[in-house]
Amino acid sequence: MARIVVITSGKGGVGKTTTSAALATGLALEGRKTAVIDFDVGLRNLDLIMGCERRVVYDFVNVINGDANLRQALIKDKRTDNLFILPASQTRDKDALTEAGVEKVLDELSQEFEYIVCDSPAGIERGALMAAYFADEAIVVTNPEVSSVRDSDRMLGILSSKTRKAERGEGGLPARLLLTRYAPERVERGEMLSMEDVTEILSIDMLGVVPESQSVLNASNAGMPVILDEESDAGQAYRDAVARFLGEDRPHRFLSTQKKGLFGRLFRG
Amino acid sequence: MKGIFDYFRSPRQGSAKVAKERLQVIVARERSHRSGPDYLPALHRELLEVIRKYVQVGDEAVQMSLENQGNCEILEVNITLSEPERQE
Numbered sequence: 110m111a112r113i114v115v116i117t118s119g120k121g122g123v124g125k126t127t128t129s130a131a132l133a134t135g136l137a138l139e140g141r142k143t144a145v146i147d148f149d150v151g152l153r154n155l156d157l158i159m160g161c162e163r164r165v166v167y168d169f170v171n172v173i174n175g176d177a178n179l180r181q182a183l184i185k186d187k188r189t190d191n192l193f194i195l196p197a198s199q200t201r202d203k204d205a206l207t208e209a210g211v212e213k214v215l216d217e218l219s220q221e222f223e224y225i226v227c228d229s230p231a232g233i234e235r236g237a238l239m240a241a242y243f244a245d246e247a248i249v250v251t252n253p254e255v256s257s258v259r260d261s262d263r264m265l266g267i268l269s270s271k272t273r274k275a276e277r278g279e280g281g282l283p284a285r286l287l288l289t290r291y292a293p294e295r296v297e298r299g300e301m302l303s304m305e306d307v308t309e310i311l312s313i314d315m316l317g318v319v320p321e322s323q324s325v326l327n328a329s330n331a332g333m334p335v336i337l338d339e340e341s342d343a344g345q346a347y348r349d350a351v352a353r354f355l356g357e358d359r360p361h362r363f364l365s366t367q368k369k370g371l372f373g374r375l376f377r378g
Numbered sequence: 379m380k381g382i383f384d385y386f387r388s389p390r391q392g393s394a395k396v397a398k399e400r401l402q403v404i405v406a407r408e409r410s411h412r413s414g415p416d417y418l419p420a421l422h423r424e425l426l427e428v429i430r431k432y433v434q435v436g437d438e439a440v441q442m443s444l445e446n447q448g449n450c451e452i453l454e455v456n457i458t459l460s461e462p463e464r465q466e
Protein backbone atom coordinates (compact mmCIF):
# COMPACT_ATOMS: atom_id res chain seq x y z
CA MET A 110 0.00 0.00 0.00
CA ALA A 111 1.32 3.40 -0.96
CA ARG A 112 1.32 6.40 1.32
CA ILE A 113 -0.59 9.23 -0.36
CA VAL A 114 0.64 12.77 0.32
CA VAL A 115 -1.16 15.88 -0.89
CA ILE A 116 0.73 19.14 -1.47
CA THR A 117 -1.84 21.86 -1.03
CA SER A 118 -2.27 25.49 0.02
CA GLY A 119 -5.47 27.27 -0.92
CA LYS A 120 -3.62 30.21 -2.43
CA GLY A 121 -2.00 29.93 -5.86
CA GLY A 122 1.60 30.59 -6.77
CA VAL A 123 3.04 29.76 -3.36
CA GLY A 124 5.24 26.85 -4.46
CA LYS A 125 3.08 23.71 -4.50
CA THR A 126 4.33 22.44 -7.84
CA THR A 127 7.93 23.30 -6.99
CA THR A 128 7.49 21.39 -3.73
CA SER A 129 5.73 18.40 -5.32
CA ALA A 130 8.57 18.01 -7.80
CA ALA A 131 11.18 18.36 -5.06
CA LEU A 132 9.52 15.98 -2.62
CA ALA A 133 8.82 13.30 -5.22
CA THR A 134 12.38 13.50 -6.55
CA GLY A 135 13.79 13.49 -3.02
CA LEU A 136 11.82 10.40 -2.05
CA ALA A 137 12.92 8.62 -5.23
CA LEU A 138 16.55 9.56 -4.53
CA GLU A 139 16.11 7.83 -1.16
CA GLY A 140 15.14 4.69 -3.02
CA ARG A 141 11.39 4.98 -2.48
CA LYS A 142 9.38 4.18 -5.57
CA THR A 143 7.33 7.33 -6.09
CA ALA A 144 4.62 8.61 -8.42
CA VAL A 145 3.78 12.30 -8.62
CA ILE A 146 0.38 13.32 -10.00
CA ASP A 147 -0.60 16.71 -11.40
CA PHE A 148 -4.19 17.44 -10.28
CA ASP A 149 -4.27 20.88 -11.90
CA VAL A 150 -6.73 20.07 -14.68
CA GLY A 151 -6.52 22.63 -17.48
CA LEU A 152 -3.29 24.14 -16.14
CA ARG A 153 -0.74 21.36 -16.51
CA ASN A 154 2.65 22.52 -15.23
CA LEU A 155 4.30 19.77 -13.26
CA ASP A 156 5.57 18.31 -16.56
CA LEU A 157 7.52 21.52 -17.25
CA ILE A 158 9.02 21.65 -13.77
CA MET A 159 10.03 17.98 -14.05
CA GLY A 160 11.35 18.58 -17.57
CA CYS A 161 9.24 15.90 -19.26
CA GLU A 162 6.76 18.08 -21.15
CA ARG A 163 7.74 16.69 -24.55
CA ARG A 164 7.10 13.13 -23.47
CA VAL A 165 3.45 13.59 -22.46
CA VAL A 166 1.22 11.33 -24.54
CA TYR A 167 -1.66 10.41 -22.25
CA ASP A 168 -2.81 12.10 -19.06
CA PHE A 169 -4.68 11.55 -15.79
CA VAL A 170 -8.13 12.10 -17.33
CA ASN A 171 -7.34 9.71 -20.22
CA VAL A 172 -6.70 7.02 -17.62
CA ILE A 173 -9.86 7.85 -15.67
CA ASN A 174 -11.91 7.67 -18.87
CA GLY A 175 -10.28 4.42 -19.95
CA ASP A 176 -8.70 5.93 -23.10
CA ALA A 177 -5.31 4.75 -21.87
CA ASN A 178 -4.00 2.55 -19.11
CA LEU A 179 -1.66 3.70 -16.37
CA ARG A 180 1.35 2.04 -17.92
CA GLN A 181 0.85 4.14 -21.06
CA ALA A 182 0.27 7.39 -19.21
CA LEU A 183 2.99 7.26 -16.55
CA ILE A 184 6.21 8.98 -17.61
CA LYS A 185 9.40 7.48 -16.25
CA ASP A 186 11.76 10.20 -15.10
CA LYS A 187 14.99 10.34 -17.09
CA ARG A 188 17.25 11.63 -14.33
CA THR A 189 16.04 9.86 -11.24
CA ASP A 190 15.31 6.15 -10.79
CA ASN A 191 12.12 5.08 -8.99
CA LEU A 192 10.28 8.20 -10.16
CA PHE A 193 7.17 8.45 -12.36
CA ILE A 194 5.00 11.39 -13.39
CA LEU A 195 1.29 11.38 -14.22
CA PRO A 196 0.53 14.63 -16.07
CA ALA A 197 -2.69 16.63 -15.76
CA SER A 198 -5.17 16.84 -18.56
CA GLN A 199 -5.48 20.10 -20.47
CA THR A 200 -9.24 19.66 -20.82
CA ARG A 201 -11.41 22.58 -19.79
CA ASP A 202 -13.90 20.22 -18.22
CA LYS A 203 -13.43 20.85 -14.51
CA ASP A 204 -15.63 17.85 -13.66
CA ALA A 205 -13.29 15.42 -15.39
CA LEU A 206 -11.83 14.29 -12.08
CA THR A 207 -14.60 12.09 -10.73
CA GLU A 208 -14.30 10.72 -7.24
CA ALA A 209 -14.62 7.14 -8.44
CA GLY A 210 -12.10 7.77 -11.22
CA VAL A 211 -9.50 9.29 -8.92
CA GLU A 212 -9.99 6.47 -6.41
CA LYS A 213 -9.50 3.85 -9.11
CA VAL A 214 -6.24 5.39 -10.34
CA LEU A 215 -4.88 5.85 -6.80
CA ASP A 216 -5.80 2.26 -5.90
CA GLU A 217 -3.97 0.96 -8.93
CA LEU A 218 -0.91 3.11 -8.26
CA SER A 219 -0.95 1.95 -4.65
CA GLN A 220 -0.23 -1.61 -5.76
CA GLU A 221 3.09 -0.62 -7.22
CA PHE A 222 4.36 2.53 -5.50
CA GLU A 223 5.57 3.37 -2.02
CA TYR A 224 4.64 7.05 -2.19
CA ILE A 225 2.08 8.95 -4.24
CA VAL A 226 2.55 12.73 -4.24
CA CYS A 227 -0.53 14.72 -5.30
CA ASP A 228 0.19 18.23 -6.61
CA SER A 229 -3.00 20.14 -5.82
CA PRO A 230 -4.35 23.06 -7.83
CA ALA A 231 -5.01 26.35 -6.04
CA GLY A 232 -8.38 27.16 -4.57
CA ILE A 233 -10.84 25.08 -2.59
CA GLU A 234 -12.85 23.77 -5.52
CA ARG A 235 -13.22 20.31 -6.93
CA GLY A 236 -9.64 19.80 -8.12
CA ALA A 237 -8.16 20.77 -4.77
CA LEU A 238 -10.74 18.70 -2.89
CA MET A 239 -10.05 15.66 -5.07
CA ALA A 240 -6.28 15.97 -4.61
CA ALA A 241 -6.75 15.90 -0.83
CA TYR A 242 -9.69 13.53 -0.47
CA PHE A 243 -7.88 10.18 -0.50
CA ALA A 244 -4.66 11.39 1.11
CA ASP A 245 -3.02 9.88 4.19
CA GLU A 246 -1.29 13.12 5.05
CA ALA A 247 -0.88 16.69 3.83
CA ILE A 248 1.87 19.20 3.36
CA VAL A 249 0.48 22.72 3.37
CA VAL A 250 2.69 25.12 1.45
CA THR A 251 2.63 28.66 2.82
CA ASN A 252 4.43 31.92 2.11
CA PRO A 253 5.14 34.28 5.02
CA GLU A 254 2.46 36.70 3.92
CA VAL A 255 -1.05 37.43 5.26
CA SER A 256 -3.30 36.05 2.52
CA SER A 257 -1.26 32.88 2.15
CA VAL A 258 -1.32 32.17 5.89
CA ARG A 259 -5.04 32.77 6.12
CA ASP A 260 -5.75 30.52 3.12
CA SER A 261 -3.57 27.83 4.68
CA ASP A 262 -5.73 27.92 7.77
CA ARG A 263 -8.87 27.53 5.67
CA MET A 264 -7.23 24.60 3.92
CA LEU A 265 -6.35 23.05 7.29
CA GLY A 266 -10.04 23.29 8.16
CA ILE A 267 -10.97 21.49 4.95
CA LEU A 268 -8.35 18.80 5.55
CA SER A 269 -9.78 18.12 8.97
CA SER A 270 -13.37 17.73 7.75
CA LYS A 271 -13.66 17.12 3.99
CA THR A 272 -11.33 14.17 3.44
CA ARG A 273 -12.18 10.49 3.33
CA LYS A 274 -10.32 9.93 6.59
CA ALA A 275 -12.40 12.62 8.28
CA GLU A 276 -15.68 11.39 6.80
CA ARG A 277 -14.93 7.88 8.00
CA GLY A 278 -14.43 9.26 11.50
CA GLU A 279 -10.74 8.43 11.50
CA GLY A 280 -9.88 11.99 12.52
CA GLY A 281 -8.51 14.88 10.51
CA LEU A 282 -5.73 14.47 8.00
CA PRO A 283 -2.29 14.81 9.62
CA ALA A 284 -0.82 18.00 8.18
CA ARG A 285 2.50 19.78 8.34
CA LEU A 286 3.57 23.14 7.04
CA LEU A 287 6.24 23.96 4.50
CA LEU A 288 7.13 27.64 4.61
CA THR A 289 8.60 28.75 1.29
CA ARG A 290 9.96 31.94 -0.27
CA TYR A 291 11.37 32.85 3.13
CA ALA A 292 13.57 35.96 3.12
CA PRO A 293 15.60 36.05 6.37
CA GLU A 294 16.89 39.58 5.82
CA ARG A 295 13.31 40.84 5.57
CA VAL A 296 12.31 38.84 8.64
CA GLU A 297 15.20 40.42 10.53
CA ARG A 298 14.05 43.87 9.48
CA GLY A 299 10.60 43.06 10.82
CA GLU A 300 9.04 43.23 7.38
CA MET A 301 8.13 39.59 6.99
CA LEU A 302 6.43 37.07 9.27
CA SER A 303 9.00 34.78 10.87
CA MET A 304 8.89 31.00 11.05
CA GLU A 305 7.95 31.30 14.72
CA ASP A 306 5.13 33.75 13.91
CA VAL A 307 3.58 31.42 11.34
CA THR A 308 3.95 28.37 13.58
CA GLU A 309 2.25 30.26 16.39
CA ILE A 310 -0.60 31.58 14.27
CA LEU A 311 -1.43 28.22 12.70
CA SER A 312 -0.30 25.98 15.58
CA ILE A 313 0.99 23.26 13.28
CA ASP A 314 4.28 21.38 12.87
CA MET A 315 6.86 22.82 10.50
CA LEU A 316 8.25 20.35 7.99
CA GLY A 317 10.67 22.83 6.50
CA VAL A 318 11.55 26.37 5.58
CA VAL A 319 12.69 27.03 2.01
CA PRO A 320 14.38 30.35 1.34
CA GLU A 321 13.46 32.68 -1.48
CA SER A 322 16.06 31.71 -4.03
CA GLN A 323 17.13 32.44 -7.57
CA SER A 324 17.96 28.75 -7.88
CA VAL A 325 14.23 27.91 -8.02
CA LEU A 326 13.77 30.01 -11.14
CA ASN A 327 16.96 28.59 -12.65
CA ALA A 328 15.76 25.07 -11.98
CA SER A 329 12.33 25.70 -13.51
CA ASN A 330 13.96 27.32 -16.55
CA ALA A 331 16.00 24.17 -17.02
CA GLY A 332 13.14 21.76 -16.26
CA MET A 333 14.98 20.20 -13.36
CA PRO A 334 13.55 19.85 -9.84
CA VAL A 335 15.49 22.27 -7.61
CA ILE A 336 16.28 19.51 -5.12
CA LEU A 337 18.79 18.18 -7.68
CA ASP A 338 20.75 21.43 -7.38
CA GLU A 339 22.80 20.36 -4.39
CA GLU A 340 24.75 23.60 -4.26
CA SER A 341 21.69 25.76 -3.82
CA ASP A 342 20.13 26.85 -0.53
CA ALA A 343 16.62 25.94 -1.73
CA GLY A 344 17.82 22.53 -2.91
CA GLN A 345 19.42 21.81 0.46
CA ALA A 346 16.35 23.05 2.33
CA TYR A 347 14.22 20.62 0.31
CA ARG A 348 16.68 17.78 1.07
CA ASP A 349 16.27 18.54 4.77
CA ALA A 350 12.50 18.57 4.42
CA VAL A 351 12.52 15.18 2.68
CA ALA A 352 14.74 13.74 5.44
CA ARG A 353 12.33 15.07 8.08
CA PHE A 354 9.43 13.68 6.10
CA LEU A 355 11.09 10.27 6.33
CA GLY A 356 11.43 10.62 10.07
CA GLU A 357 14.89 12.11 10.51
CA ASP A 358 15.36 14.90 13.02
CA ARG A 359 17.17 17.82 11.39
CA PRO A 360 17.48 21.43 12.56
CA HIS A 361 16.03 24.15 10.34
CA ARG A 362 18.61 26.03 8.29
CA PHE A 363 18.63 29.22 6.22
CA LEU A 364 16.63 31.08 8.87
CA SER A 365 19.03 33.97 9.25
CA THR A 366 21.18 36.02 6.96
CA GLN A 367 24.39 34.10 6.59
CA LYS A 368 26.75 36.88 5.73
CA LYS A 369 26.33 39.79 8.07
CA GLY A 370 28.04 42.98 6.98
CA LEU A 371 30.32 44.93 9.28
CA PHE A 372 27.46 47.06 10.56
CA GLY A 373 25.27 44.03 11.06
CA ARG A 374 27.94 42.50 13.27
CA LEU A 375 28.53 45.69 15.20
CA PHE A 376 24.97 46.61 15.95
CA ARG A 377 23.12 43.34 16.05
CA GLY A 378 25.63 41.28 17.95
CA MET B 379 18.78 50.83 -2.08
CA LYS B 380 18.99 50.29 1.65
CA GLY B 381 21.42 52.62 3.33
CA ILE B 382 23.53 51.87 6.35
CA PHE B 383 20.96 53.59 8.53
CA ASP B 384 18.73 50.59 8.19
CA TYR B 385 21.13 48.72 10.40
CA PHE B 386 20.47 51.11 13.26
CA ARG B 387 16.78 50.40 13.37
CA SER B 388 15.84 47.96 16.08
CA PRO B 389 14.62 44.69 14.63
CA ARG B 390 10.97 43.56 14.58
CA GLN B 391 9.41 46.99 14.53
CA GLY B 392 8.19 46.71 10.96
CA SER B 393 4.92 45.68 9.44
CA ALA B 394 5.29 41.99 10.35
CA LYS B 395 4.08 42.65 13.88
CA VAL B 396 0.83 44.13 12.58
CA ALA B 397 0.45 41.23 10.15
CA LYS B 398 0.81 38.74 12.96
CA GLU B 399 -1.75 40.44 15.18
CA ARG B 400 -4.30 40.72 12.38
CA LEU B 401 -3.79 37.10 11.40
CA GLN B 402 -4.22 35.87 14.97
CA VAL B 403 -7.57 37.66 15.20
CA ILE B 404 -8.94 36.54 11.84
CA VAL B 405 -7.74 32.95 12.20
CA ALA B 406 -9.34 32.68 15.65
CA ARG B 407 -12.59 34.07 14.34
CA GLU B 408 -12.69 31.86 11.26
CA ARG B 409 -11.86 28.78 13.32
CA SER B 410 -14.71 29.42 15.72
CA HIS B 411 -17.14 29.88 12.80
CA ARG B 412 -15.87 26.72 11.18
CA SER B 413 -16.42 24.56 14.21
CA GLY B 414 -19.79 26.10 14.97
CA PRO B 415 -23.18 25.23 13.46
CA ASP B 416 -24.02 26.51 9.97
CA TYR B 417 -26.62 28.98 11.22
CA LEU B 418 -24.10 31.13 13.13
CA PRO B 419 -23.34 33.60 10.32
CA ALA B 420 -27.08 34.12 9.67
CA LEU B 421 -27.78 34.53 13.38
CA HIS B 422 -24.98 37.07 13.53
CA ARG B 423 -26.44 39.05 10.62
CA GLU B 424 -29.96 39.04 12.01
CA LEU B 425 -28.83 40.09 15.47
CA LEU B 426 -27.07 43.06 13.89
CA GLU B 427 -30.24 43.99 11.99
CA VAL B 428 -32.36 43.87 15.14
CA ILE B 429 -29.91 45.99 17.11
CA ARG B 430 -29.72 48.53 14.30
CA LYS B 431 -33.44 49.18 14.63
CA TYR B 432 -32.57 50.91 17.89
CA VAL B 433 -28.88 51.88 17.85
CA GLN B 434 -26.45 52.57 15.05
CA VAL B 435 -23.58 50.10 15.40
CA GLY B 436 -20.76 48.87 13.20
CA ASP B 437 -20.30 45.32 11.94
CA GLU B 438 -17.93 44.57 14.79
CA ALA B 439 -20.50 45.37 17.46
CA VAL B 440 -21.67 41.78 17.73
CA GLN B 441 -19.03 39.21 18.64
CA MET B 442 -20.06 35.62 19.08
CA SER B 443 -18.15 32.65 20.34
CA LEU B 444 -19.25 29.10 20.88
CA GLU B 445 -17.73 27.04 23.64
CA ASN B 446 -18.12 23.54 24.92
CA GLN B 447 -18.14 23.08 28.66
CA GLY B 448 -18.61 19.48 29.60
CA ASN B 449 -21.74 18.36 27.76
CA CYS B 450 -23.05 21.89 27.64
CA GLU B 451 -22.70 24.20 24.64
CA ILE B 452 -22.49 27.89 25.45
CA LEU B 453 -23.01 30.62 22.87
CA GLU B 454 -21.54 33.83 24.17
CA VAL B 455 -22.78 36.99 22.47
CA ASN B 456 -21.06 40.26 23.19
CA ILE B 457 -22.73 43.42 22.00
CA THR B 458 -20.71 46.60 22.16
CA LEU B 459 -22.87 49.68 21.68
CA SER B 460 -20.24 52.36 21.45
CA GLU B 461 -17.13 51.47 19.49
CA PRO B 462 -14.01 51.37 21.62
CA GLU B 463 -11.27 53.62 20.37
CA ARG B 464 -9.21 52.01 17.72
CA GLN B 465 -5.82 50.96 18.89
CA GLU B 466 -4.09 51.00 15.52
Ligand SMILES: Nc1ncnc2c1ncn2[C@@H]1O[C@H](COP(=O)(O)OP(=O)(O)O)[C@@H](O)[C@H]1O
Nearest residue numbers: 121122123124125126127290320321322325326
Ligand atom coordinates in the same frame (compact mmCIF):
# COMPACT_ATOMS: atom_id res chain seq x y z
N1 LIG C 1 11.74 29.22 -2.81
C1 LIG C 1 11.45 29.97 -3.90
N2 LIG C 1 12.23 31.00 -4.27
C2 LIG C 1 11.95 31.73 -5.36
N3 LIG C 1 10.90 31.51 -6.15
C3 LIG C 1 10.06 30.50 -5.86
C4 LIG C 1 10.28 29.67 -4.72
N4 LIG C 1 9.29 28.73 -4.69
C5 LIG C 1 8.50 28.97 -5.75
N5 LIG C 1 8.95 30.03 -6.48
C6 LIG C 1 8.37 30.58 -7.70
O1 LIG C 1 7.01 30.89 -7.44
C7 LIG C 1 6.21 30.66 -8.59
C8 LIG C 1 5.07 29.72 -8.23
O2 LIG C 1 5.57 28.45 -7.89
P1 LIG C 1 4.73 27.13 -8.12
O3 LIG C 1 5.50 26.00 -7.53
O4 LIG C 1 4.32 26.99 -9.55
O5 LIG C 1 3.46 27.46 -7.23
P2 LIG C 1 2.00 26.80 -7.19
O6 LIG C 1 2.11 25.41 -7.72
O7 LIG C 1 1.64 26.85 -5.73
O8 LIG C 1 1.12 27.67 -8.01
C9 LIG C 1 7.15 30.07 -9.64
O9 LIG C 1 7.52 31.12 -10.51
C10 LIG C 1 8.33 29.60 -8.84
O10 LIG C 1 9.52 29.64 -9.61
Ligand SMILES: [Mg+2]
Nearest residue numbers: 125126149154
Ligand atom coordinates in the same frame (compact mmCIF):
# COMPACT_ATOMS: atom_id res chain seq x y z
MG1 LIG D 1 0.96 24.41 -9.25
